[in-house]
Amino acid sequence: MPQSRSVGHLIVETLAAHGVPRVYSVPGESFLDVLDGLYDSAIENVVCRQEGGAGFMALAEGRLTGRPGIAMVTRGPGAANFFIAAHCAYQDATPLVCFVGLVPVDDRRRESFQEFSIDSWFGSTAKRVLTVEAADQAGEIVAEAMHIAVSGRPGPVVVGLPEDLLRELSEAPAPAPRAVAAPAPSSADLEGLRRRILAAERPFLLAGGDAFFGGAGRRLADWALEQRIPVAADWRNYDAVPNDHPAYIGWPGYGRRDSIVAALEEADLFIGVGAVRGDVMSEGYTAGLRAETVLVSTDAQLLQHSGRVDQHIASTPANLVEALEGLGDLRGARSADRVEALRASQERFAAVSEHEPVRTGVDLELVFDELERRLGEDRVVTYGAGNATIWGHRQLTHNRPNSLVASRNGAMGMAVPAAVAGALVFPDRRAVAICGDGDFFMNGQEVATLVAQGGRALFVVVDNAKFATIVEHQERWYPGRPSGTGLVNPDFAAWVETFGGRGARLDSNERIAETIAELLEFDGPALLHLVIDPATPSPSGAGY
Known part of the structure; x- marks a missing residue:
């Protein structure tokens, strides 16, 4: 029988018993005892800048490895920020477990500080919502969450952790992983x-x-x-x-x-x-x-x-x-x-097409053709949402499994945190994020997480100063009346250099090959800022 230790420490022990190498967290006072358990654990705590980014990193780990990625966030506001990752993991069928700190048990149903209903919030967009209600059941609930996340149709499981209960003591053992069914055809x-x-x-x-x-x-x-x-x-x-x-x-x-x-x-x-x-x-x-x-x-x-x-x-x-x-x-x-x-x-569709030379900004077909040649087979490509990613879909190939992370439900903001996770899961492979300018800044702050972890990745930002996908829909239904879709952007290349990274800005087709080669040699966060003509249409599949 194990010696008595706190529930928070039992949760960490159970995660370790399940082979979890890292968790992605934004700290909160509601789960301090779990954070304390991580202090002496071999599990790495990747400290993120926003809960949505932490959730997307956990989702990316789940997709790249097949085991549930682990996120840890605090109550109300933190859980709200995480929600986008839960929705994406549910629709994309990706294994993910999120631990959410909750208010103390005696404070429930009093609209206490940051209180919310975990069942009401996540009940329709998670495979299961569990809450630890007794000290000795904590390990079993963690094991159940890990099992549910990967069984049948994979998806997210949310586990509630009442703040005061985490400090209670338990002698219950940390459960071993449960066997996952692998059905075969009859x-x-x-x-x-x-x-x-x-x-x-x-x-x-x-x-x-x-x-x-x-x-x-x-x-x-x-x-x-x-x-x-x-x-x-x-x-x-x-x-x-x-x-x-x-x-x-x-x-x-x-x-x-x-x-x-x-x-x-x-x-x-x-x-x-x-x-x-x-x-x-x-x-x-x-x-x-x-x-x-x-x-x-x-x-x-x-x-x-x-x-x-x-x-x-x-x-x-x-x-x-x-x-x-x-x-x-x-x-x-x-x-x-x-x-x-x-x-x-x-093959014709994926090749550089015959087209009039681009006179304003960068020709994205030439950029992605160069990336395809230089990235190598070990690439891990992550995508944000929007039309800017379609050039990558057409021209960047995947010849190894577990080499792509993108929101299949179209959630914006995944590319940057997913590339951070890719760099940590596969440090010997090149992680590359393909983003539009709108998508990049939805979680661009997670570049700081990559710097803190000593990882490397290339962030490709296509800049047309607008939410281009929405503009195309507007032009179909409300031609000549753009509304709510314009963007004002910084020099993204200069921005990444404030983190100690290396950036390059291209607004013409000169030095495409040399610039990409220089950025790929950099051992840290590198960013390729691609300025294109705002009138550039997204690639068409017509005629192929």
Whole structure:
């Protein structure tokens, strides 16, 4: 039996028993005993500048590793700032556990200082909301939270920590991690899938989710190529399968090209592996809804899926791939022409296009072409939201799993903190954040967190002095009447140098290659400020 210690220390012991290497926190008086437990722990406490940034860092760690990222924030105001990360993790199905300090037990329901209802706030946007109510249950609640976050459809779990209860003593042991189910397809599942694939003339396979680790994505693409099935990646999930694979045909969703929508609409069999037919990839619930549908998912509810479901196979991607490789020849009457044509279309789409030279500001196609050449295979790319990221989606490739973090629900402000987390999780890999000017300053202060941790990352900021995505919507519905979308920006390159970083500002196409090379050599935070013509439209997929 362990010696008596405080609940806060028991929580830290349990996290350590679960192999947690670090937590992302903004300190608060409501969980001081947990902070004290971290003082002597091997767990690193990454001190962040704002709770939204801490939450996005934890989300990024969950996406890059498959284990829950851990955030720690204080009551009302801190929990409110964290909420954006909970919403994103819930819609994106990413494992995350957030510990929220609460008011003392006797102060509840008295509208005490910073009091809020943790169940009411997070009940609709977390997989589970738990509160420690007794000293001896603290370790079990932590273990339960860690288990729930990664089981079935992954997502966020929020754990409430009453301030006074954390100082109580307990002799309860720190629980060991619970086993996580890894379902595999049954023989009946495989027989049904085999018959459907053999009968299909125009199948379409969509890979997605956060469960593609190791060689699962490449093995899936190898199998699909052999069976003459094109493989797309879900939007902002391009690291699910290697982008250099001849079976890979790009992505449906925002910024996509026309031919992939046509392939989706003409498909007679839709196979989602870790992905479902959701809003974004189906063109707002309009494309591909009529196809016979097989979904391979650990989510029994198939949350976010729309349209028909003819077969649901409960399996992880890795276990499915293992089974598929034993099914033999499923090509039927299909030729290789369709896969080859879609692959060729994707290659043209990702290349620098033939276009009139940019006369004002930087040509982003040239910048991202240079980044693609210089970043290397070990890149970890993070994206903010908005049209400025589409150049990166088109031209930056992912040939290793766990190399991309972006909000699939479109939340702004993720790129900077996600790059900080990427630099800490994989210190030997190059973390690169792709941001618009609006997105960057939503959590730009977290550059200070990277400096404090001694990490390195490159921040690419596209500056057109406006919230460009919203402007494009305004022009469609209210032409010539821009409202509430203009921005006044600093010299971002000079700004990052106040943190001891290195910055460079480009407002023409001169010295693109030299500037990128110099920034990538810097061992710390580096920032590439790209000034573009505000009239520059976002890339179009028309004609591809």
